[in-house]
Structure formats: C-alpha cells, structure tokens
Amino acid sequence: MIIDIHGHYTTEPQALHLFRDRQLAGLADASRKPASTDLGISDEVLAKSVEPQRKFQRERGSDLTIFSPRAGGMAHHVGTEAISIEWTRISNDLIHRICTLLPESFVGAGQLPQFPGVSPRNCIPELERIVKELGFVGVNLNPDPSGGYWTDPPLIDRHWYPLYERLAELEVPAMIHVSSSCNPNFHHTGAHYINGDTTAFMQLIQGNLFKDFPTLKFVIPHGGGAVPYHWGRYRGLAQDMKRPPLAEHVMKNVFFDTCVYHLPGIELLAKVIPVDNILFASEMIGAVKGVDPETGHYYDDTRRYIDQLSGLGEKDRAKIFEGNARRVYPRLDALLKKRGHPGMKA
Amino acid sequence: MIIDIHGHYTTEPQALHLFRDRQLAGLADASRKPASTDLGISDEVLAKSVEPQRKFQRERGSDLTIFSPRAGGMAHHVGTEAISIEWTRISNDLIHRICTLLPESFVGAGQLPQFPGVSPRNCIPELERIVKELGFVGVNLNPDPSGGYWTDPPLIDRHWYPLYERLAELEVPAMIHVSSSCNPNFHHTGAHYINGDTTAFMQLIQGNLFKDFPTLKFVIPHGGGAVPYHWGRYRGLAQDMKRPPLAEHVMKNVFFDTCVYHLPGIELLAKVIPVDNILFASEMIGAVKGVDPETGHYYDDTRRYIDQLSGLGEKDRAKIFEGNARRVYPRLDALLKKRGHPGMKA
Numbered sequence: 001m002i003i004d005i006h007g008h009y010t011t012e013p014q015a016l017h018l019f020r021d022r023q024l025a026g027l028a029d030a031s032r033k034p035a036s037t038d039l040g041i042s043d044e045v046l047a048k049s050v051e052p053q054r055k056f057q058r059e060r061g062s063d064l065t066i067f068s069p070r071a072g073g074m075a076h077h078v079g080t081e082a083i084s085i086e087w088t089r090i091s092n093d094l095i096h097r098i099c100t101l102l103p104e105s106f107v108g109a110g111q112l113p114q115f116p117g118v119s120p121r122n123c124i125p126e127l128e129r130i131v132k133e134l135g136f137v138g139v140n141l142n143p144d145p146s147g148g149y150w151t152d153p154p155l156i157d158r159h160w161y162p163l164y165e166r167l168a169e170l171e172v173p174a175m176i177h178v179s180s181s182c183n184p185n186f187h188h189t190g191a192h193y194i195n196g197d198t199t200a201f202m203q204l205i206q207g208n209l210f211k212d213f214p215t216l217k218f219v220i221p222h223g224g225g226a227v228p229y230h231w232g233r234y235r236g237l238a239q240d241m242k243r244p245p246l247a248e249h250v251m252k253n254v255f256f257d258t259c260v261y262h263l264p265g266i267e268l269l270a271k272v273i274p275v276d277n278i279l280f281a282s283e284m285i286g287a288v289k290g291v292d293p294e295t296g297h298y299y300d301d302t303r304r305y306i307d308q309l310s311g312l313g314e315k316d317r318a319k320i321f322e323g324n325a326r327r328v329y330p331r332l333d334a335l336l337k338k339r340g341h342p343g344m345k346a
Numbered sequence: 347m348i349i350d351i352h353g354h355y356t357t358e359p360q361a362l363h364l365f366r367d368r369q370l371a372g373l374a375d376a377s378r379k380p381a382s383t384d385l386g387i388s389d390e391v392l393a394k395s396v397e398p399q400r401k402f403q404r405e406r407g408s409d410l411t412i413f414s415p416r417a418g419g420m421a422h423h424v425g426t427e428a429i430s431i432e433w434t435r436i437s438n439d440l441i442h443r444i445c446t447l448l449p450e451s452f453v454g455a456g457q458l459p460q461f462p463g464v465s466p467r468n469c470i471p472e473l474e475r476i477v478k479e480l481g482f483v484g485v486n487l488n489p490d491p492s493g494g495y496w497t498d499p500p501l502i503d504r505h506w507y508p509l510y511e512r513l514a515e516l517e518v519p520a521m522i523h524v525s526s527s528c529n530p531n532f533h534h535t536g537a538h539y540i541n542g543d544t545t546a547f548m549q550l551i552q553g554n555l556f557k558d559f560p561t562l563k564f565v566i567p568h569g570g571g572a573v574p575y576h577w578g579r580y581r582g583l584a585q586d587m588k589r590p591p592l593a594e595h596v597m598k599n600v601f602f603d604t605c606v607y608h609l610p611g612i613e614l615l616a617k618v619i620p621v622d623n624i625l626f627a628s629e630m631i632g633a634v635k636g637v638d639p640e641t642g643h644y645y646d647d648t649r650r651y652i653d654q655l656s657g658l659g660e661k662d663r664a665k666i667f668e669g670n671a672r673r674v675y676p677r678l679d680a681l682l683k684k685r686g687h688p689g690m691k692a
Contacts, residue, residue: 232608
C-alpha cells in the first residue's frame with residue numbers, strides 16, 4: 001500500500017471561491033455576507049472535482065492520500081477570528097464529504113481556526129470536532145498565522161501548549177505548514193513554505209519541547225525545507241548549543257515528507273535522514289504543476305524518485321511508502337486495520 | 347591558489363564591542379556616547395586577533411579570504427541611520443587595516459550603512475569610499491534591514507536600483523547576506539540566514555532584475571540556502587510562471603558559495619548547480635564552530651568536502667577554488683594580477 005501523506009484540496013469547485021469572496025466582502029459591507037454556509041455543492045460535483053487527484057493516484061501508483069484544505073487557502077491572517085472559524089469549518093466539512101464519498105482514495109486532515117495574536121487554545125473545539133466527529137487523522141498547524149510577518153511566538157513557546165496537550169491526547173500529528181504570504185518579500189510556495197519548514201525545525205532545536213510532550217509528533221513538509229541539505233549545520237548548531245544529538249533531541253518526534261521535486265534532492269534526503277523519519281508524499285496538483293523537460297515526467301511525481309533510489313532495500317521502501325505513515329498517524333493505522341489492511345510486520 | 351570568498355571578522359578585539367555598547371548606550375543617555383571613533387586598537391592587537399583565521403588557512407590549505415565585518419554585527423535595524431553609518435565606517439575601517447597589514451591573507455568586502463525604511467541610495471557614499479579609497483572588492487547587501495520582519499521591499503523593487511547602478515558601474519558583486527534577527531521566531535544562523543538566501547533567490551525568479559542590470563552579480567551564501575536541495579521546485583516554479591529557464595533568467599548573475607557543512611550537501615550542490623556558479627567558501631569561525639564527531643574534522647572545513655568530490659575534474663575544481671571568484675570579483679582579479687598571480691587560463 002502506498003500512502004501519500006500530503007495532499008491539499010486544490011481543485012475546489014468555484015462555489016467555494018464565491019463563498020469566500022462574499023464572506024470577505026461582508027467585512028466591508030455586511031449586506032454582502034453569505035446568507036448561509038451551505039455551498040450548494042452536490043456530491044457529484046464534489047467527486048468530480050477530485051478526479052484529477054484520483055487519476056494521478058492510478059497513473060503514478062499511490063493508493064490513499066491524507067487530504068486537507070488548500071494550504072494557501074487557510075489564510076489565517078485574513079479578516080477576523082470569527083471569519084477564520086467559519087471558513088475553517090466549511091473547508092473541513094468539504095474534506096469530510098470527499099473522504100466519505102471516496103474513502104479508498106482519501107482520508108482527512110484538518111485546518112485549524114488559527115488567528116494571529118489569538119491563543120491556539122481556541123482551536124481545540126474544532127480539533128475535537130474534526131477528529132471525533134469527522135474521523136480526521138491529522139491537522140495542519142500554521143507556525144506563522146500572520147502570513148509572513150512572524151509576529152506570533154515560536155512553536156516552543158508555552159503559547160502553543162494547550163493545543164499540543166490535546167494533539168498528544170488525541171494521538172493526532174501536526175503537519176507544520178504555513179499558509180499564503182501577505183509579505184511581498186515571500187513568494188508563498190517558493191519562499192514562505194520552505195522558510196516555514198526550516199524555521200520550525202530550528203525552533204525545535206532551540207527548545208526542549210519533546211521533553212514536555214514526548215508523544216507529540218510533527219511532520220515538516222517539503223522534505224524538511226532546507227534542513228537535510230544543511231544537516232551538518234543543524235547537527236553542528238545543536239552541538240554548539242549543548243543540545244543532545246538530533247536523533248535524541250528531535251528526531252523521535254519530527255518527520256519529513258518527500259515533497260522534493262527532483263531526484264538528487266530525494267537522494268540527499270534518503271542519505272542523511274534516518275529512513276524511519278521519512279514519509280512518502282507528493283503534494284500533487286500543488287506548488288509545481290508542470291512536466292520537467294529534463295525527465296519528461298511531472299516534477300511532483302515523487303514516487304518515481306523513491307523508486308529510483310538504488311541503495312534502498314525493500315523493507316525501507318515500504319516504511320517510506322506505508323509503515324512510517326501508519327506509525328506517525330495512529331488513527332490512520334486503526335482505520336486501515338478496521339478495513340482489513342493489517343499493515344507491515346515490525 | 348585557493349580563495350575563500352566568505353569570511354567575517356568574528357574575532358574582533360573587545361575594544362570594538364565596548365565601543366558598540368557605548369554607542370548604543372548613547373541613544374538613551376547622550377553622556378555615555380563615545381568621545382571618539384578611535385578605538386585605540388594597535389596594529390599588533392589587530393594582527394593577533396586574526397591569527398585563528400590564518401592558522402586555519404594554513405592548516406586547511408586556503409590562501410586568501412574575502413573578509414568583511416561580522417554579518418550578525420551589522421544589525422542594521424538597531425538605533426538610527428546615523429548610528430548605522432558610524433558603525434559601518436568603523437567596521438569597514440578595521441577590515442581595511444587588517445587587509446593592509448596582512449594583504450596575502452585578506453582582501454576586503456564591506457558592510458553598507460543600510461537602515462530599515464531608508465533608501466539604499468544613502469549607502470552609495472560609503473560604497474564609493476570602501477571601493478575607491480579602501481580597495482574593497484565586494485559588499486554585503488542585507489535584503490532585510492529590519493532584522494527578521496522583512497518590512498522593506500523585495501530585491502527586485504526599484505527601491506534598490508540606485509545602489510545596483512553604482513555596484514554595476516564599480517564592478518562590485520554583492521553577497522546577499524542578512525544580519526542578526528530580532529524576531530524570536532528566527533534563530534539567526536539556523537533560520538534567518540538560510541531563509542534570507544532562499545527568499546532572495548525566489549525574488550530573483552519572480553522579477554526580471556538582470557534584464558535591467560545585465561552585469562550585476564549576486565553571491566547567495568550558505569550554498570544558496572534551500573535552493574539546490576529544491577532545484578526541481580525552483581525550475582518548476584519558474585516554468586509555471588512562464589519565466590525563461592533558470593540558466594538564462596538568473597544563473598548568469600547569481601552564484602552560490604560552498605558554506606554547506608557536510609559532504610552530502612556539497613555533493614548535491616556540485617551535482618545540480620553548474621560548476622561556473624559555485625565559489626569556494628567556508629565562513630570559518632562562524633555559524634558552526636565545532637568538530638563533527640562523525641568525521642573528526644571541523645564542520646566548516648569545507649575544502650575537505652570539495653576535495654572528496656569524486657566526479658569533479660581538476661579544471662572544474664580550480665574554477666571553484668579560484669577561477670570563478672576571479673571572474674565574479676573583477677577587482678580581486680585585477681589586484682591578484684598586479685601582485686603577479688596571472689590566474690587560470692580560460
């Protein structure tokens with residue numbers, strides 16, 4: 001079984017965008033506010049909207065995608081906290097409907113109703129709802145709800161602890177994923193995303209978060225940002241700062257996905273990061289949509305790169321494709337077991 | 347000849363730090379302002395202060411370092427523009443004295459008196475002084491004078507053009523190098539530096555700066571931030587944005603150094619980035635000061651990694667160690683020729 005742990009709903013029906021326009025227009029002119037949160041999207045339209053993803057699943061050979069709302073669409077910095085809450089519920093409900101319609105293709109991960117300057121404690125009701133009522137197995141946690149100005153505290157600050165407590169109790173891992181950027185310095189997928197990954201990892205080195213939350217798990221997407229390429233720098237910085245070796249200090253709790261869009265990058269990832277910390281993902285129909293003229297294949301067809309890793313044994317390959325995801329996402333593992341997929345032998 | 351293009355004066359005498367304390371104390375209490383900008387540092391003390399760098403040059407086998415003030419020390423966001431100007435002149439003057447005392451070991455690159463929200467045009471007098479009077483061959487340009495809040499315009503904005511005009515006329519390349527971070531989210535050497543590199547490169551993809559300045563040259567340090575690891579992403583983003591291939595669009599003007607502190611990272615750099623765009627550097631006694639227990643060698647002894655690149659021919663190795671630096675820094679090349687180092691044959 002091949003599990004893609006990083007997919008966003010980037011093919012939303014136009015009705016969702018129209019709702020968002022009206023929702024935000026309502027900030028300036030209350031008469032424009034949508035009368036209802038019912039988007040009027042039929043199951044048929046919904047299923048059709050994710051046909052591109054399912055086609056790629058079949059063509060590229062992956063089975064199940066952990067599917068969450070469009071990352072750039074979360075836009076926690078826009079509007080008010082109430083707007084963020086409403087928008088989050090609507091976005092999560094759509095994911096839930098898709099996962100209910102097509103359970104063999106998609107399992108849900110949620111957006112959280114974060115807002116800059118507001119305690120992440122306020123996200124707990126929605127977290128409980130998506131996990132307990134909607135059956136989601138993961139969440140996306142935005143380390144910079146300001147959208148590129150980084151005005152909230154670092155991830156190791158106690159500001160975030162109430163949310164971490166619930167994540168740990170619920171056994172839900174968080175993917176650390178920024179949203180769109182309203183800072184003209186940061187292109188969202190070309191700078192802000194990668195910087196967010198790098199920044200989060202360094203914060204975790206600086207703190208001692210996993211002493212307080214030994215079972216909390218973070219997935220750092222986009223291959224861990226700059227981290228594997230600068231693995232010597234991060235090992236050396238931790239050492240200069242008298243932190244334990246990274247294997248003990250953070251790598252029991254932190255995992256990188258494989259959203260790196262060329263073979264040499266994936267080769268580096270597999271060479272320097274322990275195989276138990278690598279989870280297959282493609283973020284298909286995401287940041288980079290084209291075909292690489294150097295290979296004739298889609299940049300984001302990351303399965304091809306993993307398949308080409310010559311030094312990787314079959315057991316390790318299966319860990320990257322399935323075993324690690326089931327270990328990091330215990331609720332996914334339970335779901336798959338219930339469906340008759342026993343999983344890998346230890 | 348082996349030229350290390352990236353060294354900062356990180357072993358400054360205590361007198362410089364005392365001056366800086368008094369200078370900044372003077373903001374709150376004018377009576378504490380230093381009476382003079384004469385630091386009272388003797389040539390002997392100055393020469394002794396860079397003995398650690400010269401020892402590493404001998405031990406590791408490099409000849410000449412392009413030497414500039416401590417990057418974190420620039421701290422353009424601190425105080426006022428007048429403070430930045432005074433501090434910049436003092437910092438550059440010390441570099442000049444070192445390069446005059448030890449011309450076989452060091453050649454100067456300068457700090458610029460940037461200040462957040464102020465036109466980079468104001469840096470031109472100091473640029474002219476360090477190039478024409480002090481003989482510096484390069485400058486460090488901070489893409490985020492705010493120190494981690496990124497409130498100035500992107501590098502492709504016309505805001506920066508007056509400075510670019512003078513850099514191009516003077517044939518002085520700029521290393522795009524942030525300074526310290528006053529944003530608690532960004533560890534300075536572990537996040538802000540690497541993010542700065544990644545951000546700058548993506549800005550250059552977004553714009554068309556080198557159409558306006560075809561001879562302007564930028565060095566992106568720390569191995570180009572996250573860029574080589576995500577080279578597929580950047581090629582793909584440029585393609586989605588209908589930009590020309592990166593080779594044409596930016597790589598005639600942008601160069602990466604080799605400050606990547608482990609062999610797999612350097613291997614990746616050499617594999618994906620054209621050899622003509624790679625310049626040897628170590629940033630010794632900088633971000634990472636320790637010895638890697640996995641190798642028994644200093645993390646920042648980057649020459650070892652280049653020496654271990656098995657696929658690299660001698661001519662390409664010489665380009666990385668010397669030839670590219672002389673091409674990117676024409677004033678260095680002229681200086682070396684005058685000193686009887688003719689350089690590589692084309």
